[in-house]
Amino acid sequence: MDRDYSFQRIEKIQSKADSALNNNQGQYFWRRFAGNPRGVFGLSTVVLLIILAVFIPWFSQYSYDYQNLSITNQPPGQNNWFGTDSLGRDLFVRVWYGARISLFLAFSATGLCLVIGVVYGGISGFIGGWLDEVMMRFIEVLSSIPFLLYVVLLMVWMGSGLKAVFIALASVYWLTMARVVRGQVVLVKTEGYVQSAWTLGVGTKGILFRHIFPNIIGTIIVTSAIMIPEIVFAEAWLSFLGLGVSIPMASWGALASEGIEGFRNYPWQLFFPAFFISLTMLSFNFLGDGLREAMDPKFDQ
Amino acid sequence: MVRFIVHRSITIIIALWLIVTATFIIMHTIPGGPFSRDKRVPPAVLENLTAKYHLDDSYARQYFDYFSGLSRLDFGPSFRYDFSVKDIIVRAFPVSAQLGAVSVVLALILGLGGGIISAYSHNKWPDYLVTFISSLFLSVPSFILASLLIFIFAYKLMWLPPAMWGNWQQIIMPALALSALPAAYISRLARTSILEILQREYVLTARAKGLSRISIFFRHILKNSILSVVTYLGYLIASIFTGSFVVENIFAIPGLGRYFVTSILNRDYTLILGLTVFYAVFLMAMNLLVDIFYLIIDPRIRTIGKE
Numbered sequence: 001m002d003r004d005y006s007f008q009r010i011e012k013i014q015s016k017a018d019s020a021l022n023n024n025q026g027q028y029f030w031r032r033f034a035g036n037p038r039g040v041f042g043l044s045t046v047v048l049l050i051i052l053a054v055f056i057p058w059f060s061q062y063s064y065d066y067q068n069l070s071i072t073n074q075p076p077g078q079n080n081w082f083g084t085d086s087l088g089r090d091l092f093v094r095v096w097y098g099a100r101i102s103l104f105l106a107f108s109a110t111g112l113c114l115v116i117g118v119v120y121g122g123i124s125g126f127i128g129g130w131l132d133e134v135m136m137r138f139i140e141v142l143s144s145i146p147f148l149l150y151v152v153l154l155m156v157w158m159g160s161g162l163k164a165v166f167i168a169l170a171s172v173y174w175l176t177m178a179r180v181v182r183g184q185v186v187l188v189k190t191e192g193y194v195q196s197a198w199t200l201g202v203g204t205k206g207i208l209f210r211h212i213f214p215n216i217i218g219t220i221i222v223t224s225a226i227m228i229p230e231i232v233f234a235e236a237w238l239s240f241l242g243l244g245v246s247i248p249m250a251s252w253g254a255l256a257s258e259g260i261e262g263f264r265n266y267p268w269q270l271f272f273p274a275f276f277i278s279l280t281m282l283s284f285n286f287l288g289d290g291l292r293e294a295m296d297p298k299f300d301q
Numbered sequence: 302m303v304r305f306i307v308h309r310s311i312t313i314i315i316a317l318w319l320i321v322t323a324t325f326i327i328m329h330t331i332p333g334g335p336f337s338r339d340k341r342v343p344p345a346v347l348e349n350l351t352a353k354y355h356l357d358d359s360y361a362r363q364y365f366d367y368f369s370g371l372s373r374l375d376f377g378p379s380f381r382y383d384f385s386v387k388d389i390i391v392r393a394f395p396v397s398a399q400l401g402a403v404s405v406v407l408a409l410i411l412g413l414g415g416g417i418i419s420a421y422s423h424n425k426w427p428d429y430l431v432t433f434i435s436s437l438f439l440s441v442p443s444f445i446l447a448s449l450l451i452f453i454f455a456y457k458l459m460w461l462p463p464a465m466w467g468n469w470q471q472i473i474m475p476a477l478a479l480s481a482l483p484a485a486y487i488s489r490l491a492r493t494s495i496l497e498i499l500q501r502e503y504v505l506t507a508r509a510k511g512l513s514r515i516s517i518f519f520r521h522i523l524k525n526s527i528l529s530v531v532t533y534l535g536y537l538i539a540s541i542f543t544g545s546f547v548v549e550n551i552f553a554i555p556g557l558g559r560y561f562v563t564s565i566l567n568r569d570y571t572l573i574l575g576l577t578v579f580y581a582v583f584l585m586a587m588n589l590l591v592d593i594f595y596l597i598i599d600p601r602i603r604t605i606g607k608e
Contacts, residue, residue: 137312144316146584148543149577150323156565156573157327229440236442240547241562253442260448260551264456274445281440 029218032294039290045283049276053099060093073266083268085258094250095272101251102280105166106231110224112170117177118220124178125185126208136182139175147172151234155243162245165238169231180223184216222291229284236277252277302596309592313585320581321371324574325364367574376575379564386575389560394579396466397545397556400479403472404541408480408487409530415484416491416526423496431488438485444547447478451551466554475552479544483537487530494529495522531595535588542584 033039067089074084082091124135151168158164188194194211202210232252238244239253250258252273259270370377376386419431438446454474455463462471498504498521507517546558553559557576564572 140312141316141319144313144585144588145320146539146543146581149580150320152565153324153327153573153577156568157330233442237444237543237547240442240444242566256442256445260444263448263452267452270445270448274441274448277442277445278437278440281442282436285436285439 029294033290036290036293038286039294042283042286042288042290045279046287049099049280049283050103053096053103056096057093057100060090060096073262073269075266076268082272083266085269091255091269091272094255095252095276098250098252098255098273099276099280101162101245101249102232102235102253102277105162105169105235105251106228109166109170109173109231110227112166113174113177113227114220114224116170116174117179118181120174121178121181121183122185122208122212125182126189126212128186128189132182136179139178143175143179147175148234148237151238152241152243155238160243160245162249165235165244168238169234173227173231176227177220177223180219181216184219185212188212188215218295222288222295225284225288225291229281229288232277232280232284252280305596306589306593309589313589316585317578317581321368321574321578322364324577325367329360329363371578376578377571379569379572382569382572386572389572390557390575390579393555393557393560396554397542397549397558400472400475400545400549400554400556401538401541403476404479404545405483405538407476408483408537408541411480411484412487413491413526413530415488416495417522419488419492420495420499428492431492435485435488438481441481443478443482443544444551446481447475447548447551450474450478463552466552466556471552471554475545475548475554478548478551479541482544483533483540487533487537490529490533491526494526498522498525528595528599531591531598534594535591538587538591539584542580 068084072084076083082095085091085094120135124132151172154168154171155164158167189212194207197207197211235244235251236253236256239251240257242257244254245251255273256270256277259266259273263270367377374387376390378385379389382389415431415435419428422428441449451463451474454461461474466472504517504521507521512520542558545556546562548554549556549558550562557580560572561576561580563569564576
């Protein structure tokens with residue numbers, strides 16, 4: 001009875017100390033991140049792009065598939081800020097619809113990878129032994145397949161469309177996440193304080209949620225932040241090959257691929273989607289770098 | 302070292318078997334056959350075609366035939382073109398390989414050069430310039446860069462031909478478009494590793510001994526920075542070859558990537574299967590070579606392998 005009580009006390013004190021530490025770490029992390037102009041630029045641009053992608057198509061007088069054949073291939077002007085395409089559709093609204101699709105796809109696919117990766121990598125790393133060996137061999141075999149070939153095959157099989165792109169990309173990128181999570185779990189598991197917690201009789205649940213999870217969450221966030229632009233990229237590539245979302249919907253990649261056909265005479269049809277793909281990539285890259293540098297004391301200079 | 306190579310080879314063989322099987326299953330379960338696209342084909346003709354390509358055999362039989370064909374490097378006939386998949390590979394691969402090799406070399410030169418300049422002018426304007434350019438290149442997909450290059454250098458300035466293949470002017474733009482992103486990545490890798498090495502004690506010792514900056518550069522810096530880049534080589538080759546699917550299409554280059562894309566659009570079963578398997582074998586073999594190469598040049602890893 002006495003003994004149990006003292007254990008409870010230890011756990012209580014420990015959890016208080018942990019949360020204080022985590023709070024401080026969070027503040028410290030945030031301060032470092034805010035001191036990095038590129039990271040801040042990345043974050044604010046990403047937030048701005050998301051807000052614009054949500055609101056602009058709502059308030060626009062055009063819809064993404066409204067065709068007006070009397071104003072085909074118009075250059076940017078007062079009525080159509082980004083000009084029109086070969087079917088007379090307003091490119092401004094199409095670009096922002098495209099933003100919705102590209103960003104939604106990138107975030108949701110990353111989210112799915114995160115769930116699968118954390119579960120798979122967590123089990124593999126935490127349980128260890130032969131199970132870990134088998135699970136990691138499986139990943140090793142899968143990742144020695146050039147992943148874009150694999151995505152193309154999946155897309156050919158499932159047919160194009162938003163759902164197919166989502167599944168195809170998520171089914172490839174979880175490998176990276178699982179590997180990262182597993183590595184972190186193994187690393188944290190062998191730390192002295194986790195070993196002591198085991199000895200003190202903290203249960204599996206306590207170890208997982210109080211010790212391992214808080215310690216790997218930073219790495220998971222950084223890995224996700226790096227994964228998002230890769231998925232934007234991969235989606236653009238697929239759309240360019242004609243395997244992306246189906247018309248008349250259009251992601252940025254599909255818009256750019258349409259734009260390339262006539263870009264000698266109507267360069268704005270390529271320029272706007274291309275600009276937004278690149279801006280998104282740039283801001284996510286900056287955001288990812290900023291997060292990584294804020295986490296890693298090696299970058300203290 | 303031998304154990305490592307055997308281990309990697311086994312992994313690769315399992316992966317290859319998986320991908321061949323997967324391609325086979327995928328191609329036989331997608332709706333619509335290779336002849337279902339065009340104008341309606343008379344049933345008799347369809348029957349003959351089906352018989353000619355053994356599409357009426359059992360799946361197990363076709364699967365077995367495909368494997369025995371592969372072992373003889375026979376990928377079967379293309380459904381769309383009048384020649385075999387092997388003919389297409391033999392004709393188109395040299396073109397892609399040439400473009401790929403030029404791009405890999407270009408990426409290495411630009412990347413290493415950029416990284417070295419950047420590290421040696423740490424936090425001065427050349428460093429900022431290189432970092433800025435590499436951030437840009439990391440953010441622009443190759444097909445966008447390719448079209449921008451065409452727009453500027455072919456349409457506006459008219460310095461270079463916009464497309465096709467055959468002379469050295471025609472290789473410049475596609476190679477640049479393909480190598481920009483990996484070059485940017487390499488320059489970042491090289492910059493970080495050189496900066497780290499410059500602070501190591503043995504470099505300070507070498508300075509204290511009176512070695513000149515130039516000989517330190519060749520003896521320590523270059524060797525170590527190349528080492529950090531070699532780990533990226535496998536990924537570099539894969540990204541240049543998959544990037545070439547898109548770039549070859551834009552520049553109308555008659556390489557493998559172009560056939561791959563059209564084969565997907567045409568649903569040309571055997572060609573997709575054949576090219577996927579070919580690409581997979583090629584890229585995995587390249588990865589294995591890179592691994593072995595890395596073992597050879599880095600003595601630290603060699604000794605770990607022996608234990």
